[in-house]
Amino acid sequence: MRCPYCGGEDTQVKDSRPSEDNTAIRRRRVCVTCGGRFTTFERVQLRELMVVKRSGRRVPLDRDKLARSVAIALRKRPVEPERVEQMVSGIVRQLENLGESEVTAEQIGHLVMEGLKAIDDVAYVRFASVYRNFREAKDFGVFLDELASRGEGETGGRD
Incomplete structure (x- = not known):
């Protein structure tokens, strides 16, 4: 494992333990060269997934990018980090289980929209505004009206 501080390739594992949701191994490492300490996570990867963008471009699935986009939607919302991690892990597992x-x-x-709907209404609307490319304030109104007419805005995020 390369050190994020000095780039040295000689690092030692000082501590290993399962993550909170038991989907990864958390490892504390120390760099032999500079003494820097850092944490890594080891996860099972069933297959290498490629994401086909709207432009047709293909890029590898970046779990961290997915987690960041979910975190942005949930910024300043009362949701435990463990629930977010479980949601992201669940999405990745669902994608891997598609067999494609x-x-x-x-x-x-x-899948992110479904996950956010179950966790927090506000984050769900925030993500939808980007995912559905809202351009004006009235787009929010139309979306919220659709939610209300389907009864979806009355249960999400209040468990």
């Missing part, structure tokens, strides 16, 4: 080597950005967005 390629998934569309639209499929990922749909």
